[in-house]
Amino acid sequence: MxxxxxxxxSEPIVLFDGKVQTLERQDIRASxxxxxxxxxxxxxxxxxxxxxxxxxxxxxxxxxIPLCRELSTGVGPLDILFVNDRGMLxxxxxxxxxxxxxxxxxxxxxxxxxxxxxxxxxxxxxxxxEKQGTGIIxxxxxxxxxxxxxxxxxxxxxxxxxxxxxxxxxxxxDGIRESVEDIIEYLQEHASxxxxxxxxxxxxxxxxxxxxGGLLVQPRTICRTVEIERAIVRIDGQGDRVEVLSSTPxxxxxxxxxxxxxxxxxxQDFYERLEKATSPEVKQGTLELLQExxxxxxxxxxxxxxxxxxxxxxxxxxxxxxxxxQFNFIQVLHNGKVDFKGYTGKLGAAYKNExxxxxxxxxYFGDRENDFTRYxxxxxxDLIEIAxxxxxxxxxxxxxxxxxxxWREINK
Numbered sequence: 001m002x003x004x005x006x007x008x009x010s011e012p013i014v015l016f017d018g019k020v021q022t023l024e025r026q027d028i029r030a031s032x033x034x035x036x037x038x039x040x041x042x043x044x045x046x047x048x049x050x051x052x053x054x055x056x057x058x059x060x061x062x063x064x065i066p067l068c069r070e071l072s073t074g075v076g077p078l079d080i081l082f083v084n085d086r087g088m089l090x091x092x093x094x095x096x097x098x099x100x101x102x103x104x105x106x107x108x109x110x111x112x113x114x115x116x117x118x119x120x121x122x123x124x125x126x127x128x129x130e131k132q133g134t135g136i137i138x139x140x141x142x143x144x145x146x147x148x149x150x151x152x153x154x155x156x157x158x159x160x161x162x163x164x165x166x167x168x169x170x171x172x173x174d175g176i177r178e179s180v181e182d183i184i185e186y187l188q189e190h191a192s193x194x195x196x197x198x199x200x201x202x203x204x205x206x207x208x209x210x211x212x213g214g215l216l217v218q219p220r221t222i223c224r225t226v227e228i229e230r231a232i233v234r235i236d237g238q239g240d241r242v243e244v245l246s247s248t249p250x251x252x253x254x255x256x257x258x259x260x261x262x263x264x265x266x267x268q269d270f271y272e273r274l275e276k277a278t279s280p281e282v283k284q285g286t287l288e289l290l291q292e293x294x295x296x297x298x299x300x301x302x303x304x305x306x307x308x309x310x311x312x313x314x315x316x317x318x319x320x321x322x323x324x325x326q327f328n329f330i331q332v333l334h335n336g337k338v339d340f341k342g343y344t345g346k347l348g349a350a351y352k353n354e355x356x357x358x359x360x361x362x363x364y365f366g367d368r369e370n371d372f373t374r375y376x377x378x379x380x381x382d383l384i385e386i387a388x389x390x391x392x393x394x395x396x397x398x399x400x401x402x403x404x405x406x407w408r409e410i411n412k
Contacts, residue, residue, distance in 0.1 A: 057198045338383065341375050
């Protein structure tokens with residue numbers, strides 16, 4: 001399955017001294033400045049990873065820490081390697097795509113790098129990173145609070161992700177060609193990948209002289225994968241033809257493992273961490289719970305901490321400035337806890353009050369000044385264990401369904 005993002009991007013405008021000015025697009029590929037090349041783009045991304053819209057691509061890879069540029073892989077140098085404190089690796093190739101190789105080789109190139117790196121263990125990866133300067137552990141520690149890093153767990157997660165070939169692969173450029181998009185879409189239609197893949201355009205605009213010039217950078221996700229499964233592919237060097245050499249056999253339409261039940265890397269990562277923190281039984285119970293919530297028409301949204309369950313409707317509650325927004329029914333965290341943060345309002349207060357009555361040890365903190373933090377927790381203020389919450393699953397689902405009917409009736 002593929003997911004093409006909306007390509008209708010408006011040009012940015014600035015309001016200065018009461019006047020509106022549309023910014024002029026700068027084509028780096030046609031730049032006459034020698035410094036504006038792929039090395040310049042690579043350095044820009046390496047030093048500013050916030051230019052990668054990871055939250056909309058794969059939340060599991062958020063907060064990337066830059067490890068090195070030009071990582072030697074044995075099949076060529078990878079432009080940029082990132083890792084986060086959860087051991088999730090992001091591989092980036094920067095292409096201006098004015099080069100002839102842009103049409104067909106760039107996709108095969110990053111797939112080759114990923115396949116090669118997936119054969120490594122943690123020591124192999126660390127050795128390759130150290131050749132560029134500083135080792136992985138030291139770099140990660142430098143980006144995190146001293147008491148907020150478990151080195152052994154981090155190495156275990158990196159090792160697992162290497163073994164599974166579970167990476168985020170990004171091609172970043174200024175001017176992604178349609179022909180490259182076609183290759184990606186063909187890959188997604190005919191071979192599911194064991195990694196997530198996205199094309200990101202860095203659209204650049206010249207700021208007016210009144211604002212001291214410079215460039216405004218607007219990251220755009222052109223397309224991305226939405227399902228994960230292992231496959232090996234080859235891109236024909238004579239054209240844009242993609243040959244699938246091997247892949248996991250496709251299931252029939254009626255199978256429980258059909259495309260609608262495949263998962264993103266963020267979902268895979270969530271369930272693996274949840275099982276390690278709890279048990280296989282709790283993981284299975286959580287999976288079934290979230291599926292039932294989907295069936296009720298709720299939105300399951302991966303976050304860095306776990307899974308957020310929200311209303312599809314965006315007018316159930318209001319923010320502190322009065323803007324309508326979605327209601328958060330529950331957040332299931334990968335550490336085995338549940339939380340109920342989110343804008344509450346009058347309708348949400350009734351829901352949370354009744355929820356707190358399900359267990360005599362639970363409490364609705366409705367007197368908190370900040371509406372967003374009027375949550376349900378243990379009386380001590382600690383988070384509720386998902387294992388305990390699953391004991392009232394049926395009662396809670398009935399409350400959710402009843403609340404949805406009531407709120408939708410009010411908001412007709």
